[in-house]
Amino acid sequence: MPARLKAGKRHRLRLTLNGREVAGEAEPRLLLSDFLRHALGATGTHVGCEHGVCGACTVRLDGLAVRSCLMLAVQAEGRRVDTVESLAGADGALSALQRAFRRHHALQCGFCTPGILMSLSDWLARTPNPSEQAVREMLSGHLCRCTGYAGIVRAALEAAAEIAEDREKAPHDV
Amino acid sequence: MKPAEFDYLRPASPEEALAALAQAGEEARLLAGGQSLMAMLNMRLVQPALLIDIGALAALDFVRLEKDALVIGAAVTQGALERRASLAEEVPLLALALPFLGHYQTRNRGTVCGSIAHADPSAELPLALVALEGAVMLRSARRRRTLAAADFFAGMLTTARRADEMIEAVRFPRRRLGAGYAFREMALRHGDFALCAVAAIADDAGLRLAIGGVADRPVARDFPLLEADALEDALDDFAWALGAGDDAHASARYRRSLVRKLGREALEEAKCRRG
Helix, strand or coil, X not given: CCCEECCCCCEEEEEEECCEEEEEEECCCCEHHHHHHHHCCXXXXXXXXXXXXXXXXXXXXXXXEEEHHHCEHHHHCCCEEECHHHCCCCCCCCCHHHHHHHHCCCCCCCCCHHHHHHHHHHHXXXXXXXXXXXXXXXXXXXXXXXXXXXXXXXXXXXXXXXXXXXXXXXXXXX | CCCCCCEEECCCCHHHHHHHHHHHHHHEEEECCCCCHHHHHHCCCCCCCEEEECCCCHHHCCEEECCCEEEEECCCEHXXXXXXXXXXXXXXXXXXXXXXXXXXXXXXXXXXXXXXXXXXXXXXXXXXXXXXXXXXXXXXXXXXXEEEHHHHEEECCEECCCCCCEEEEEEEECCCCCCEEEEEEEXXXXXXXXXXXXXXXXXXXXXXXXXXXXXXXXXXXXXXXXXXXXXXXXXXXXXXXXXXXXXXCCCXXXXXXXXXXXXXXXXXXXXXXXX
């Protein structure tokens, strides 16, 4: 990719999406959230407020949870992006985090859920044995209009406990 | 809400970024983490002809511990600084303030210097920089200069940075022996813009209190070691001097009461932490 990308022109870019090399075209002004959905067809990532407040579009960039609406697609060139589509196994089996969400009815309409799952999948791996207060503070970066958060907090804490257990069983394989 | 069109430049070095900035001047905007600028672009509050992306420049991605300050380069994210294990020892006030800054997800991408450059009156990092009497290191294609925090912030979203300058780094003075630090904030929910944010420093010689979210920029004031009624009077005087206004989120009266209450709490806590 050349260093200066002209406005109004589409530029080819490559990135690793959910472990697969993918390529697409984007104008400089195209947001990563729109690139994922419209150019790559990864519609699991939802778009809410488009100014970084609601958290629905959260994805993982090189592992870290970030807002895909506060990033340009061209900034993801050569980077690793993971979306909610990456969480379940190839056979469709849900991850521990997703199973906890189902058990605790941590979603109703599901619009905010992909973003919350991507935040938690990063944050729980970095934050062993989090307190409920810490979970709530992390969740302040997400707006959910249905659940009142009680189920989400319960699911997050249960998934944290399960992840901690797995870590004890297989400390090198987190 | 999508940004208007712009050219996008990914310079290979700070020098290349500065050359482009010198040429484009006010037509260009520097983009680092983009956690303020991208929102403004999406809402079309700014429509630059050129975005110069310095966020991935390795030369600006450094945190340097010097004799008297922690120097933080322009590409360092707030999250990276928060995860620095020695931060609470080096600059305790920063470690106390960072958890209040936006959200986990925005700190992962937002930069320390970007928040300083944006100069939101309620932002935590400008407040901490003013409280600690830190400095902003500016660089243009022609020269470098360093400004004291109090001289850098010029009002709401306004700074002394010239159109051809970038913030290369910021200097946060290190923990002073014998000093105690505290931070308090009130927002509608955790991570929202502060209605009032307070940084306090205490040592055996006196007290220093800095307030964000009330005036058009962070403001600090020094006090002798006051107690009880004398402290209440001093805080009340400071609260009025900040010229709080009414807005949709809080009345001026409420903001003044927050200055008094949070200010007193933070100063007491800072006093307890001296040593």
